[in-house]
Amino acid sequence: MENLMIAATERSPEVDFDFATGRLSLKGESYPEDASAVFGPIFAALERFLGDAAGKDVQFDFDLIYFNSSSAKALMNMFQLLDAAAGRGIKVVVNWHYAADDETMQEFGEDFSEDLEHVTFNLVATEG
Amino acid sequence: MGNKGAATGFNLFDAEERVLAEATALRGRLAEAEPDVRAGVAALAEAYGRSVREQRRLVRVSDRLQHQLASVNQELAKRRAEAEEALTRLREAQETLVQAEKLASLGALVGGVAHEINTPVGIALSCASHLADATAHMRKLFEADDIGIDDFERYMDTAADTSQLILGNCERAAELIRSFKQVAVDRTSAERRQFNLAAYIAETLTSLKPRIRQAGHQVEISCPPDLDMDGYPGALSQVLTNFVMNSIVHGYDEGQSGLLSITVEECAPGQIRLVYADDGRGIADEHRNRIFDPFFTTRRGSGGTGLGLHIVYNLVTGPLEGQVSVDADGGHGTRFVLLFPRRASGGESPAP
Numbered sequence: 514m515e516n517l518m519i520a521a522t523e524r525s526p527e528v529d530f531d532f533a534t535g536r537l538s539l540k541g542e543s544y545p546e547d548a549s550a551v552f553g554p555i556f557a558a559l560e561r562f563l564g565d566a567a568g569k570d571v572q573f574d575f576d577l578i579y580f581n582s583s584s585a586k587a588l589m590n591m592f593q594l595l596d597a598a599a600g601r602g603i604k605v606v607v608n609w610h611y612a613a614d615d616e617t618m619q620e621f622g623e624d625f626s627e628d629l630e631h632v633t634f635n636l637v638a639t640e641g
Numbered sequence: 642m643g644n645k646g647a648a649t650g651f652n653l654f655d656a657e658e659r660v661l662a663e664a665t666a667l668r669g670r671l672a673e674a675e676p677d678v679r680a681g682v683a684a685l686a687e688a689y690g691r692s693v694r695e696q697r698r699l700v701r702v703s704d705r706l707q708h709q710l711a712s713v714n715q716e717l718a719k720r721r722a723e724a725e726e727a728l729t730r731l732r733e734a735q736e737t738l739v740q741a742e743k744l745a746s747l748g749a750l751v752g753g754v755a756h757e758i759n760t761p762v763g764i765a766l767s768c769a770s771h772l773a774d775a776t777a778h779m780r781k782l783f784e785a786d787d788i789g790i791d792d793f794e795r796y797m798d799t800a801a802d803t804s805q806l807i808l809g810n811c812e813r814a815a816e817l818i819r820s821f822k823q824v825a826v827d828r829t830s831a832e833r834r835q836f837n838l839a840a841y842i843a844e845t846l847t848s849l850k851p852r853i854r855q856a857g858h859q860v861e862i863s864c865p866p867d868l869d870m871d872g873y874p875g876a877l878s879q880v881l882t883n884f885v886m887n888s889i890v891h892g893y894d895e896g897q898s899g900l901l902s903i904t905v906e907e908c909a910p911g912q913i914r915l916v917y918a919d920d921g922r923g924i925a926d927e928h929r930n931r932i933f934d935p936f937f938t939t940r941r942g943s944g945g946t947g948l949g950l951h952i953v954y955n956l957v958t959g960p961l962e963g964q965v966s967v968d969a970d971g972g973h974g975t976r977f978v979l980l981f982p983r984r985a986s987g988g989e990s991p992a993p
Binding site: 548549552553556557581582583585586587589590593617620621624625627628 | 650651652653654655656691694695698699701702703705706709
């Protein structure tokens, strides 16, 4: 299926979904006025990809420096989707990147990983 | 966002809404199919539990975001206070510089006074010296009892000529001192009084004469002699001084001399229009709307403070209660037009 590439805007993250290699990433800031407009296409593509990804290895990198509550909810929905796919036998690795001095973003990662049973969740601190 | 979600087919709370719908349906079926209901209720409980955990997380997300916002606001308030403090200090410094600039131009005026008075005092001094010599010579002849008619007549002529020259030049010096004193007092005291506009312009220009002469410029003053003003002559003197000094410093190339003119008319009853013009190189288009800004100068390196025309602007719009505009055409000189009332508003000033 077609890769999904969306450039970052001031209030939405860069989306880089390379479905051929199974490497997906969200990067930047996320506080859109209309979360549906930003996350709708992302979910549509992700659902289609995971529905058809049997036997594939998926690596999802989250490298976010700021997000609002709607985005947080969307991220949790995304993790559920990934966990469900992992439960069906797809190997899913999530890397949660945060700046080493950003405690808040680290705690968000810890919180979000709580409910995940099948996904391999890595907290990755990045220096300066 | 719920409404917009319908358009894109996406809803953040889709799962919760579906579970809720299931729960409603299950409630209806509770009596009939018990095994189904049990499984359904179990799924419902699990989903609800997940939802609650998410809610908790979201509350934490929200709290952390608010905490961040609060810190940012605090930082912002601190920065704002610092910026305001810096602005206050800057304004104070600017005020100090404006005062210093005014004093500096007063210094130039004193220099002009010294130069201008030097001539009559010098003439009076050499006349007095000549008279003293002639008198000593007469005394010698008198003591030797050897004064001829010719000697006496020559001495009388000398005494008459020199004393007249001494008197004339001392009067000239006294007159200069009187007018300079008035200009200097007006400039430093900023007091309101009545004055004749033409005479005052002439007095101010006299104090600038050495600088104008040095640069080789001509000055033309055209002002009705009967314009009696009631206001702040010091402000006007400062404004004219700054115009003239600007023309001398900025208006002409080295060695080039030109014509400075001051033209005054009563353009409407009680309203004075004063046009100061030179025929120098003018003001560049890109500088014209910045010349009244404080610290704007094209001569920072060579001692320009960028305060001259800022002071002009403040004096014209302040004490003179008027307006000033610039009218410059690259290469055709510079023209400043001042409009101000003959009588400043507020109380009448005491008669001079």
